[in-house]
Every structure is written in C-alpha cells, then in structure tokens.
Amino acid sequence: MNAGKQGIGGAAKFRAQLVRAWEDILAGWCRRQLWGTIGLDHIRQKYRRSVLGPFWITLSMGVMVSALGLLYGKIFQQDLQEYLPYIASGFVVWGLIANLILDGTRAFIVAEPMIRQITAPISVYVYRSLWSNLITFAHNIWIYVFIALWFGVSPGWAVLWVLPALVLLLINGLWLGLLFGLIGVRFRDFPLIVNSVVQVMFFITPIIWRPQMLPERALILEYNPFYHFVEILREPLLGAVPGWDHWVAVLLITLLGWVLTLAAYARYRWRIPYWA
Amino acid sequence: MASIQLDRISVSFPVYTARGRSLKTQLLDAAIGGAIRRAPGNRNGTVVEALRDLSLHLKDGDRVGLIGHNGAGKSTLLRVMAGIYEPNRGRVSIQGHAVPLLSKDLGMDPESTGYENIIRRGLYLGLTKKQVRAQLEEIAEFTELGEFLDLPVHTYSDGMRMRLAFAVSTAVSPDILLLDEGIGAGDAAFLKKADERLKAFTERVSIIVLSSHSKALITKICSHALLLQQGKVVEYGEAEAVFTRYQEMSSRARTAAG
Numbered sequence: 063m064n065a066g067k068q069g070i071g072g073a074a075k076f077r078a079q080l081v082r083a084w085e086d087i088l089a090g091w092c093r094r095q096l097w098g099t100i101g102l103d104h105i106r107q108k109y110r111r112s113v114l115g116p117f118w119i120t121l122s123m124g125v126m127v128s129a130l131g132l133l134y135g136k137i138f139q140q141d142l143q144e145y146l147p148y149i150a151s152g153f154v155v156w157g158l159i160a161n162l163i164l165d166g167t168r169a170f171i172v173a174e175p176m177i178r179q180i181t182a183p184i185s186v187y188v189y190r191s192l193w194s195n196l197i198t199f200a201h202n203i204w205i206y207v208f209i210a211l212w213f214g215v216s217p218g219w220a221v222l223w224v225l226p227a228l229v230l231l232l233i234n235g236l237w238l239g240l241l242f243g244l245i246g247v248r249f250r251d252f253p254l255i256v257n258s259v260v261q262v263m264f265f266i267t268p269i270i271w272r273p274q275m276l277p278e279r280a281l282i283l284e285y286n287p288f289y290h291f292v293e294i295l296r297e298p299l300l301g302a303v304p305g306w307d308h309w310v311a312v313l314l315i316t317l318l319g320w321v322l323t324l325a326a327y328a329r330y331r332w333r334i335p336y337w338a
Numbered sequence: 339m340a341s342i343q344l345d346r347i348s349v350s351f352p353v354y355t356a357r358g359r360s361l362k363t364q365l366l367d368a369a370i371g372g373a374i375r376r377a378p379g380n381r382n383g384t385v386v387e388a389l390r391d392l393s394l395h396l397k398d399g400d401r402v403g404l405i406g407h408n409g410a411g412k413s414t415l416l417r418v419m420a421g422i423y424e425p426n427r428g429r430v431s432i433q434g435h436a437v438p439l440l441s442k443d444l445g446m447d448p449e450s451t452g453y454e455n456i457i458r459r460g461l462y463l464g465l466t467k468k469q470v471r472a473q474l475e476e477i478a479e480f481t482e483l484g485e486f487l488d489l490p491v492h493t494y495s496d497g498m499r500m501r502l503a504f505a506v507s508t509a510v511s512p513d514i515l516l517l518d519e520g521i522g523a524g525d526a527a528f529l530k531k532a533d534e535r536l537k538a539f540t541e542r543v544s545i546i547v548l549s550s551h552s553k554a555l556i557t558k559i560c561s562h563a564l565l566l567q568q569g570k571v572v573e574y575g576e577a578e579a580v581f582t583r584y585q586e587m588s589s590r591a592r593t594a595a596g
Binding site for chain 2: 093095096099100103107110176177178179180181182245248249250251252255332335336
C-alpha cells in the first residue's frame with residue numbers, strides 16, 4: 063500500500079516536472095532575440111580576426127568538396143557532371159546534420175558559465191546551437207548553388223521540398239540537442255563517443271557513394287537514420303521529390319526522439335546547473 | 339511585492355570523480371555487474387551537502403547579508419534564490435524578478451565591446467533589444483566607463499566589468515538583487531551608488547541579498563544578516579549582532595586550531 067502511494071506521488075511529481083520541462087522549451091523559443099544574438103556571436107568569435115570572416119566555412123568546405131569530388135569521381139568512374147553536384151549536396155547536408163549532433167552534445171558544456179550565472183530557460187542554449195548551425199549551413203549551401211549552376215543542374219519546383227525537410231531536421235535537432243546535451247554535460251566523454259560514431263556514419267551513409275552502388279538494397283541503408291535525413295534534403299536539391307519511405311522514417315524518428323527526450327529532460331533538467 | 343520563501347530546502351552536489359564522469363566506465367561497470375565492488379554508496383563518488391534543511395522568509399525591504407566561511411553555502415543559497423539551482427528537497431517560492439550578480443566574469447563575452455555586452459546581458463535578463471537600446475544612454479552613463487565602452491571587455495579591470503554588469507542588471511528594475519562576494523569587495527563607494535540607484539529605481543524597496551566577508555560592507559548595506567555554517571542557519575538577526583557572533587566563532591575556531 064505504501065509503495066502504491068509512492069507510485070502515485072511519483073507520477074504526480076513526474077507530471078509537474080514534465081510541465082516545467084515543456085515550459086522551459088517554450089520559454090526558450092520565446093527568447094529568440096537572445097539566442098539569435100549569442101548564436102551569431104558564436105560564429106563571429108571563431109572568425110573574428112580573419113579577413114574572410116565566416117566565409118572561411120564556405121571556403122574550407124568548398125575545397126574539401128572539390129578535392130573529394132574529383133578524387134572519388136575518378137575512383138568510382140563517375141560522370142563528374144552528375145557526381146560533383148551529388149557529392150556537393152550530400153556534403154553540405156551532411157555537414158548540417160553532423161554539426162547539429164556534435165554541437166548538441168556540447169550545447170550545455172559550452173554554456174556552463176552562463177548556466178551558473180543567470181536565470182534563463184536552459185533550452186535557450188540548444189536553440190543557440192541550432193541557430194549557429196543554420197547560419198553555417200546558409201554559408202555552405204552556396205557551394206552547392208555554385209556547383210549546380212556550373213554544371214547546369216536545375217532542380218525546378220522540387221527544390222521547395224527542402225523547406226519542410228529543413229524544418230523537420232531542426233525539430234529533430236532540438237530534441238537531439240536537449241537529450242544529447244543533457245547526457246554530454248553529465249558524462250564528459252559522451253561528446254567524444256558521439257564524435258567517433260558520427261565519423262563512422264559518414265562512411266556508412268551514402269554521401270560519397272551512391273545507394274545504387276550497393277549490390278542490393280541493403281539493411282545498412284534502411285536502418286540508417288542518417289540516410290533518411292540526408293535523402294529528404296538532398297533529393298530536392300538535386301531536383302527530385304523525396305520518397306515517402308524517407309518521410310515516414312524521419313517522422314517516426316521525430317516522434318520517438320521527442321518522447322524519449324521529454325521524459326529525460328523532465329526528469330533531469332534541474333540537474334543541469336549542478337552538472338555544468 | 340517581492341518575497342523569497344524557502345521551506346526546509348536541501349541542496350546536495352554530486353562530486354564526480356573522473357570515473358563517474360565517464361559514460362564508458364559507467365557502462366562497463368554495469369556490464370561487468372559490479373564484480374569489483376566499491377564501498378557501498380560510493381558508486382558516484384561523494385555528495386556534498388551544500389544546504390541542509392534551511393528555511394528562510396524574506397519580504398519587501400529586507401536587506402540581508404550572508405556571512406559564513408568559504409564553503410558554508412552562501413553562493414549556493416544565492417543560486418537557489420536566483421532560481422538557478424532547484425533544491426533536492428524542500429519548497430522554494432519566489433515572487434518578483436530576481437537578478438543574480440554572481441561572479442567576476444559575469445558571463446560577458448570578452449571579445450565583444452562594452453556596448454555589445456550591455457545588449458547581450460540585457461537580453462539574458464529578459465529585455466528585448468529595443469528595450470535595452472532605449473536605456474543604453476542611461477546605462478552607459480551609470481557605468482562611468484565613457485569611451486571604454488567601445489573597447490572589448492577583455493581590456494577591462496574587474497571593477498569596470500562589475501560596473502557594467504551592475505548597470506545592466508539594475509536597468510531591468512529587479513525586485514530582488516542577489517550579489518555574491520567579491521562583487522562589491524573593493525569598491526564600497528560604487529556599492530553605495532548602486533544602492534542609491536536601486537532606491538531611485540523602484541518606488542517600493544526591493545530585496546537585496548549580499549554575500550560578503552566585509553563587516554563594513556554588510557553593516558552599510560544590510561539591516562539583517564544570516565550566518566551560515568555547513569549549510570545550516572546558525573543565526574539570523576540584526577546585522578551587527580550576527581557579525582559579532584561570526585567573529586567570535588572564527589576566533590574560537592582559530593584558538594581551538596592553535
């Protein structure tokens with residue numbers, strides 16, 4: 063009987079925590095001016111003393127894409143006309159996804175001084191990370207635009223599918239940042255572990271190779287969440303409408319991720335200033 | 339109406355060892371199933387009880403000094419009042435906008451200029467950009483930093499940073515101001531000015547909680563004082579009397595040690 067009572071008390075407590083977690087996420091969203099500013103600062107700080115400023119991001123990725131594109135185009139004996147736009151769009155999209163994850167794991171770690179100084183919704187620091195990465199993406203996408211123009215790729219109206227795909231990706235970036243950020247601030251080796259995993263995923267996910275190059279449609283694709291996220295963004299960039307199977311997979315991941323995140327964030331959010 | 343109501347709160351910190359901070363080790367330990375047992379209750383290292391079963395009620399007009407040795411729980415208590423730490427146990431109810439001014443760097447971006455940091459901090463405190471800009475002149479004037487405001491903050495002295503942070507923090511017209519030690523340490527004249535600014539700002543008198551080792555400072559600003567020891571309230575009352583008690587306690591400890 064006693065245990066039952068405790069169970070009810072626990073459920074009520076959890077519900078209260080859940081409400082507060084949700085309020086934190088909403089309140090964070092309302093502080094757009096704040097994370098807009100610190101998100102921009104974050105990027106500016108990195109490039110403050112360089113002539114090119116944030117366009118270093120564009121330049122370095124541009125060099126990477128051309129070098130790998132030319133090399134692997136030769137290795138895989140691909141037609142550069144098609145292969146370069148493919149690898150460029152893949153790279154730019156991958157860059158966004160990977161950075162959302164890696165930055166997410168460190169979202170609360172880099173915000174430590176502020177978290178312990180000032181009363182603001184904790185989720186602000188995850189929105190900050192999303193915003194910084196969106197700005198970086200806005201710089202990188204020009205590499206693709208340039209290459210697409212050069213090789214005469216015109217995606218047509220299908221390119222509009224990029225918008226819902228981007229929104230979906232950011233919604234996932236939010237839960238990722240909240241959940242991975244939470245784990246990262248508690249377990250300091252977590253960002254390193256995730257970093258290695260993401261590096262491996264880069265080679266398993268079709269960025270430099272094409273799905274058609276696999277002998278048959280392998281499980282390595284279907285069960286790779288990265289593959290679906292890459293596809294819903296890359297396909298419209300190349301002028302195709304992403305297949306429904308990718309959307310379904312992404313929506314399922316979104317749902318699952320948010321359920322998991324809300325439970326964890328509700329339960330452990332209050333601990334973040336202690337761990338920071 | 340500002341008030342701070344703390345009901346039997348306890349705050350304890352997990353102090354992690356390098357092992358406890360590693361996910362890899364924790365997972366491996368779980369997988370091995372504790373073949374190598376450590377002392378019971380020592381799974382995650384040590385727990386420091388920073389505040390223990392503490393109750394306190396502050397209302398409009400209270401100016402309270404927090405006194406105690408290092409590690410007595412002063413900073414933790416300020417962070418609880420600021421809403422940064424949610425206590426492990428007990429109830430916290432805070433009415434009014436509480437603004438903390440806790441450490442020297444005050445969360446400023448050293449690469450940005452004074453003006454940029456004013457806006458940044460204003461945003462952190464919940465103002466909109468428009469609201470900060472409307473008060474920019476007046477904030478700048480209060481800091482008395484003049485042309486320094488165009489320079490990056492890393493060129494500032496601690497005192498200058500403090501002025502900047504204080505000017506912005508009071509511009510949001512806080513109901514409750516929480517000041518940690520070190521903040522006012524050298525510059526009593528500035529704190530006097532700060533106090534006047536607070537009084538001028540709000541018709542109603544707000545709550546100030548100030549942690550300090552300086553008797554001069556505490557008796558100047560505060561009517562009451564709270565003496566903390568190992569996370570518990572030893573005494574709460576008139577500032578002068580409580581400080582005398584603190585000094586007695588310190589000298590007794592010194593004699594005992596000697």
